Amino acid sequence: MVKKEIQEQRIRGYFIEATKELLKGEGLKSVSVRNIADRAGYSYATLYNYFNDAKDLIFVCVKDFQVECAAFVRNETTPDMHGIEKIKAIINAYVKYFVQYPGIFELFFLEKVADISSKQSTIETIYYLADSLCYEEWAYCIAEKIMTKKESDSLKAQIRNEVAGLLLFYINRRQPEKYQDFVNLTQNQLNRILDR
Amino acid sequence: MVKKEIQEQRIRGYFIEATKELLKGEGLKSVSVRNIADRAGYSYATLYNYFNDAKDLIFVCVKDFQVECAAFVRNETTPDMHGIEKIKAIINAYVKYFVQYPGIFELFFLEKVADISSKQSTIETIYYLADSLCYEEWAYCIAEKIMTKKESDSLKAQIRNEVAGLLLFYINRRQPEKYQDFVNLTQNQLNRILDR
DNA sequence: TTGGATATATTAACAGTGTTAATTATATTA
DNA sequence: TAATATAATTAACACTGTTAATATATCCAA
Structure with missing residues (x-):
């Protein structure tokens, strides 16, 4: 199923984009799992469906x-x-x-x-x-x-x-x-x- | 009261010594308020009677x-x-x-x-x-x-x-x-x- | 279209962090 | 000894990352 992969990559992208915004804006100190997920429009635990852990995403x-x-x-x-x-x-x-x-x-x-x-x-x-x-x-x-x-x-x-x-x-x-x-x-x- | 100051300095020293041991041993990651206080033989909140905050002590x-x-x-x-x-x-x-x-x-x-x-x-x-x-x-x-x-x-x-x-x-x-x-x-x- | 299986998202919970306020214990002084 | 001042402790709050259990979509066959 290629559709699945596209969707999955898209959501990964949302988390990555949110993290990048935080890093460029407020800096590393404000990059938290909950902050990222908030900005990406998901719950904090959803992040773990797409990345091993927070450091990985960062x-x-x-x-x-x-x-x-x-x-x-x-x-x-x-x-x-x-x-x-x-x-x-x-x-x-x-x-x-x-x-x-x-x-x-x-x-x-x-x-x-x-x-x-x-x-x-x-x-x-x-x-x-x-x-x-x-x-x-x-x-x-x-x-x-x-x-x-x-x-x-x-x-x-x-x-x-x-x-x-x-x-x-x-x-x-x-x-x-x-x-x-x-x-x-x-x-x-x-x-x-x-x-x- | 000089006695008080001596005692106060002594206790400050216990916290400092505990922090130094942790820094040299386990490194910065294991330096926490509760870890320091444990090692110094005091409760974690006692630290705040002798230092403004954790960073100060460190x-x-x-x-x-x-x-x-x-x-x-x-x-x-x-x-x-x-x-x-x-x-x-x-x-x-x-x-x-x-x-x-x-x-x-x-x-x-x-x-x-x-x-x-x-x-x-x-x-x-x-x-x-x-x-x-x-x-x-x-x-x-x-x-x-x-x-x-x-x-x-x-x-x-x-x-x-x-x-x-x-x-x-x-x-x-x-x-x-x-x-x-x-x-x-x-x-x-x-x-x-x-x-x- | 409906029912069941699968996949995804969410909440609850745990263990940790720093910090503060309220409470308890200790020491000092009248 | 009793009252007061000082010091130490516990409880609580707001965070952190992470996991397990629960809820909600999604999908596919009947």
Whole structure:
């Protein structure tokens, strides 16, 4: 019965949409089983007919947000840039996305995952998201002999960790306090890593 | 009445000690008002006679753990080292401390704080902890003209964010999976930042 | 179209969380 | 010792996630 599957997917979609709205709006703290179900127009227990548990549902949203983040980055950057400068622009947009949606940052990096092994692939795509957004540009840099493959791998890791740390302190600890200071710090650190 | 204050401080200490044990042992997830009170030998409501709320109590532990972390670092590093190499050794010990006590990492960097302004100073000391552990060595590097003050500030920020990111991914996302890979990555990144 | 089977949705319940108010027990002081 | 002040406890409330039992649709054959 394909009809059943369509309907089932549709209802799953309602729950996912409700969860995404809550995450983008009020943030992770207001994402509860009852809140989600209310917004989706179902009882709280109905959720368990479509998802193993709450964490499962929450993590389903990750993939959608990754796509959205990629679109956001494309929209914030110009296609006539290349190499190092483009990488900087992409990372800046990437950072901007999470500052705009702190709830999504929490979901991607802070949210505890009970069974980490079952969500391994999702976690890996989060881990490598910044890398993959810059994929063509790293390739460009290597092709143009701006850097070696080995160097690019080292730089990727550095940016990955540096940016995660910057966002962690700013979003979760309001450190630095002012947004402009955060932007400047991010800029300085990116330049430090990429301009040699 | 000084007697009262001594007694009051003593009981506060019992709650703090219980919380610290839970944090170091089972981690943040098992730190609840009722768990703490049980371990301290009081009823759960008694806690509210000595602390404003649960978060308050949990954050009181931060200062103790900072002292412990500093002692751990002193113990893990030799006093006959100086400058860049000593900084590397200190940061390695700092990282090791949080890997050993993931619950303390959660408390320092992940735990949500409702009223961040009232805990501003605590949060700042967390933010600058890695810097302060290396205080003498940064001064040494500047005095020996190994780097300028401005360069050292930039390096401090870089290490701060890089290390936070590394720990965040490893402790919270098991990324990389194997401890040895994490150690190697940390080593590589530290060398990259500090060896120029 | 109706009756029975199946699938889906809902309510009730449990064990947990933080927090507050009312109550009980303890200590201090007149 | 009696009255008062202080401290500790229990009861209660509003939440949380999750499961089992119940109610309500849906579907398919007679």
